[in-house]
Amino acid sequence: MRPTTLELRPELPLCQSDLPLDWYQEEFRPYAEEYLALPDRRPETILRYLERYVDPAREHFGDALLLLAHFYMGGEIVKLVEHFGGGVADSYQLALQARNSPEKKVIVESAVHFMAEAIAILAHPDQTVWITNPKAGCTMELLAKDWMVLPVADQLLERYGDDLLTIAYMNTSGRLKALAGRTGGAVCTSSNAPKVVEWARAKGKRILFVPDQHLGRNTAQRLGIDLARVPMLPAPGAGAIRIEDTAGGLDALDRSEMILWGSSCGVHTIFTPEMVRTFHEQGFEVYIHPESPLEAVLEADGSGSTSYLWRKVAEAPRGARLAIGTEGHFVENAKVLGASRGVEVRHLADVPGFAQSGCGCATMSRNDPPHLAGMLDLLRRGEAPEANRVLAGDVLDDRTLEVDRLDDAERAELIRDARLSMERMIEIVERG
Numbered sequence: 001m002r003p004t005t006l007e008l009r010p011e012l013p014l015c016q017s018d019l020p021l022d023w024y025q026e027e028f029r030p031y032a033e034e035y036l037a038l039p040d041r042r043p044e045t046i047l048r049y050l051e052r053y054v055d056p057a058r059e060h061f062g063d064a065l066l067l068l069a070h071f072y073m074g075g076e077i078v079k080l081v082e083h084f085g086g087g088v089a090d091s092y093q094l095a096l097q098a099r100n101s102p103e104k105k106v107i108v109e110s111a112v113h114f115m116a117e118a119i120a121i122l123a124h125p126d127q128t129v130w131i132t133n134p135k136a137g138c139t140m141e142l143l144a145k146d147w148m149v150l151p152v153a154d155q156l157l158e159r160y161g162d163d164l165l166t167i168a169y170m171n172t173s174g175r176l177k178a179l180a181g182r183t184g185g186a187v188c189t190s191s192n193a194p195k196v197v198e199w200a201r202a203k204g205k206r207i208l209f210v211p212d213q214h215l216g217r218n219t220a221q222r223l224g225i226d227l228a229r230v231p232m233l234p235a236p237g238a239g240a241i242r243i244e245d246t247a248g249g250l251d252a253l254d255r256s257e258m259i260l261w262g263s264s265c266g267v268h269t270i271f272t273p274e275m276v277r278t279f280h281e282q283g284f285e286v287y288i289h290p291e292s293p294l295e296a297v298l299e300a301d302g303s304g305s306t307s308y309l310w311r312k313v314a315e316a317p318r319g320a321r322l323a324i325g326t327e328g329h330f331v332e333n334a335k336v337l338g339a340s341r342g343v344e345v346r347h348l349a350d351v352p353g354f355a356q357s358g359c360g361c362a363t364m365s366r367n368d369p370p371h372l373a374g375m376l377d378l379l380r381r382g383e384a385p386e387a388n389r390v391l392a393g394d395v396l397d398d399r400t401l402e403v404d405r406l407d408d409a410e411r412a413e414l415i416r417d418a419r420l421s422m423e424r425m426i427e428i429v430e431r432g
């Protein structure tokens with residue numbers, strides 16, 4: 001992982017908003033109370049607070065400790081994690097960290113649950129993976145739970161048999177990654193989705209693409225697949241899905257090259273072609289994440305993963321003006337990076353009359369400084385709550401924190417299948 005090059009500047013206030021005390025697990029409340037009583041949210045103040053807990057934990061675990069955060073993490077926590085020797089990356093790079101660093105035995109992640117689970121799927125048996133706040137779910141994944149998708153996959157498999165394979169976007173639970181493995185498919189991320197879909201097409205297979213309809217449609221369009229042959233299944237969340245209720249019925253499915261699951265990301269669906277045109281009229285180049293609607297992506301100058309968007313800002317010439325369509329905290333950090341290089345960066349939704357400008361991933365932001373402090377301190381003291389431990393196959397209720405955990409034999413089977421789908425992705429990317 002390359003450092004982000006972001007700086008922790010004392011005068012920069014944290015944009016992470018405080019969570020109410022009753023949102024913290026009981027074990028984390030003392031850390032939250034102390035945090036909420038701090039006089040301000042400046043990095044200097046937060047650093048002093050964190051050092052009291054992070055430094056003893058780093059000393060206790062030494063090189064065995066690995067701190068990780070995703071680019072979308074709220075406020076300045078990516079900088080704080082980096083400051084304490086951790087790594088910040090996109091979901092693909094995060095997933096590889098445990099696998100590529102066998103000397104790291106205790107992995108603490110500040111991001112959403114499916115990302116931590118992906119790390120756990122590829123982890124070595126003596127590595128443990130922890131999430132600082134297990135309530136950090138993903139709204140896209142929430143509408144593609146295993147109990148929603150697996151019965152539909154069974155109907156499709158009954159109709160198409162071995163002709164159907166599943167491509168599971170990284171934003172899925174391990175149980176869906178295992179479905180991809182079982183059906184001869186692979187995992188993909190927003191950066192490698194075109195390569196993975198091409199790989200599946202070369203096999204002559206029909207693809208079930210879960211869960212993000214926009215990434216699936218954008219990828220199909222980019223590869224020149226006729227969108228009339230990319231039907232979407234009935235909307236998830238409103239009861240059991242029957243495949244014959246797909247728009248166009250079974251005929252549409254029989255003619256399909258790729259079948260889309262109907263979930264999406266609330267953070268990325270806000271972008272419109274009008275927003276892109278507004279920024280073009282002001283002389284901005286526009287780059288957008290492919291979880292956004294196709295119409296907006298088609299108007300933009302380029303589309304790609306968070307790493308792609310970060311590179312666009314990092315490599316833009318002095319004086320460039322860029323509007324970035326993705327998660328708000330990421331864009332805030334990109335603005336800081338741009339300003340340090342004489343590049344103006346704006347959020348694509350920052351247009352007159354649009355109230356949600358700069359909206360960040362609210363669930364990811366639930367991993368705030370008190371969660372990082374508490375997690376590390378509780379781990380050091382051997383008192384970490386089991387709900388924060390992430391094992392492959394876990395399904396967590398993010399309200400009650402009840403975990404539906406597989407037994408050892410079931411977990412071993414899931415890891416075998418899910419790993420297969422992830423290893424296929426890694427092979428496709430590395431070969432490419």
Ligand code: SF4
Pocket residue numbers: 072112137138139140141171265266267268327361362363364
């Ligand atoms: S930005 Fe969207 S897709 Fe990404 S973790 Fe947040 S809710 Fe999920």
